[in-house]
Amino acid sequence: MLGVWRNRPIIMTSIIVLSLVSFDTRYAAWSRGNVRTAPKTVHSKCDRSKFKLILDVGHTAEAPGARSARNLREFDFNLRLAKHIEDKLKAEGFAQTSLLVTEGPKRPSLFKRAKTINDSKADLALSIHHDSVPDSFLEEWEFEGTKSHFSDRFSGYSLFVSQDNPKFWASLRFARLLGNRMKEQGLQYARQYALPVMGRYRRKLLDKKVGVYRYDQLIVLSRTRVPAVLFEAGSIINRDEELAMASTERQDMIGAAVVDAVKEFCPSR
Ligand SMILES: [Zn+2]
Numbered sequence: 256m257l258g259v260w261r262n263r264p265i266i267m268t269s270i271i272v273l274s275l276v277s278f279d280t281r282y283a284a285w286s287r288g289n290v291r292t293a294p295k296t297v298h299s300k301c302d303r304s305k306f307k308l309i310l311d312v313g314h315t316a317e318a319p320g321a322r323s324a325r326n327l328r329e330f331d332f333n334l335r336l337a338k339h340i341e342d343k344l345k346a347e348g349f350a351q352t353s354l355l356v357t358e359g360p361k362r363p364s365l366f367k368r369a370k371t372i373n374d375s376k377a378d379l380a381l382s383i384h385h386d387s388v389p390d391s392f393l394e395e396w397e398f399e400g401t402k403s404h405f406s407d408r409f410s411g412y413s414l415f416v417s418q419d420n421p422k423f424w425a426s427l428r429f430a431r432l433l434g435n436r437m438k439e440q441g442l443q444y445a446r447q448y449a450l451p452v453m454g455r456y457r458r459k460l461l462d463k464k465v466g467v468y469r470y471d472q473l474i475v476l477s478r479t480r481v482p483a484v485l486f487e488a489g490s491i492i493n494r495d496e497e498l499a500m501a502s503t504e505r506q507d508m509i510g511a512a513v514v515d516a517v518k519e520f521c522p523s524r
Contacts, residue, residue, distance in 0.1 A: 301521035303348035307377040308517060310337045311355045311368055311475060313384035313485075318361040321387035323491035324405035325398050332385040336488055336506055340383070343510040344517060355380075369478035377481045378524040379429060381513070385500060386413065386445060386487040389456055393492070410493045411445035412437055412509075414467045415458070415485040417476035425482035427461065429520045433486065434465025436512035445487065 313333045314320035320329030337354055344352040355371055357364045372380045393404040414430040416423065434444065444466025448458045458468035470476070476483045488509055491497045499505045 299522050299524075301518070301524075303521065304350050306349055306351060306517070306521045306524060307375065307379075308344065308349060308352045309355050309372055309375060309377045309380045310341055310352065311372065311380055311382040312337045312357070313382055315357050315359055315361070315364050317359055318364065321385065321491060322404070323385075323497045324396075324403060324494045325497060326401060326403050327491070327497075329385050329387070329491060332491055332500060333383045336385075336500075336509065337383045339506045340381075340510045340513050343514050347514055347518070349514075349517060349521075365474040366478065369475055372475075372479045372481060372483070375481075379517070379520065380475075380479055380481055380483040381429075382475050382483070382485040384485060384487045386490040387492040388447075388490075389453070404492070405494050406492050407494055409445055409447045410490045410496045411443045412466065412489050413445040413448060413487045414465075415470040415473060415476065415487070416461070416467060417471045417473055417483070418469060419471045419477035420483055421480055422482040425523070426476070426484055427467065428523070429482055429516065430467040430484045431462055431465055432519050433484065433512060433516040434462060434467055436515045437509070438465050440508045440512050442489075442508065442512075445490065 312330070314330040316330060319331070320333070322328065323332070334356065341352050341354055353375075355368055357368045357371075359367070388406045388409060392406045392408060394406060396403055396405055414434050416426040416430050420426055437444070446466075447453055448456065448468050449460040449463075451457065458470050461467045461469050470485070473485055476485055489496050489500045489505070491500055
């Protein structure tokens with residue numbers, strides 16, 4: 256008995272220490288591993304026909320998100336790219352890929368899409384967006400006779416995951432796979448989210464090699480109970496990148512990156 260009691264403070268200390276191991280420490284330990292060889296279920300195989308993937312089209316026709324440098328709606332960019340990715344995934348045998356197009360005003364639409372994703376019991380939800388900048392960075396120019404806004408200061412894609420999502424680690428895994436594939440396509444990620452200049456839009460960079468950020472509050476990530484990643488595919492407020500994002504060539508590159516990442520992620524589900 257005495258021995259047990261003597262050992263007790265040691266055991267309790269261990270428990271306290273273990274519970275104090277922070278997210279950052281756990282993440283750092285995990286991220287030291289190569290993403291290709293890290294958490295891998297070697298015994299499961301990918302059945303592409305059964306893998307349920309939801310491509311969530313960011314924003315709605317009524318609340319279309321950002322406006323591009325040439326006054327086009329983000330929602331239309333999101334819808335076009337999501338359809339492109341859907342076609343590519345289906346062509347590769349991922350038959351249960353579906354587009355989620357939501358209607359209505361912004362905030363209710365976010366809860367609506369989270370509920371739809373949860374009800375679907377999908378293996379993965381990927382929310383497709385195109386990026387802009389905070390208003391304070393906007394500059395004025397005229398495009399086709401209309402006063403417009405742009406910012407050529409930043410460009411690139413970025414990936415966001417929420418630690419409030421119960422499938423955070425799987426979400427992070429997919430985000431890193433996709434970031435790796437985007438990098439292999441020669442695409443750069445948006446560095447600015449880690450910079451102080453972003454103020455309240457600043458995010459913690461979880462993977463500085465491939466551009467995965469932590470953004471806990473995003474409803475489409477935090478209210479979903481399946482692995483979920485928000486993908487800003489590129490900037491449409493940057494005048495050159497807006498043109499690139501509208502091109503079939505860029506959409507092909509992004510589509511190929513998503514397909515390859517899904518192929519790598521699928522066996523773990
Ligand atoms: Zn958006």
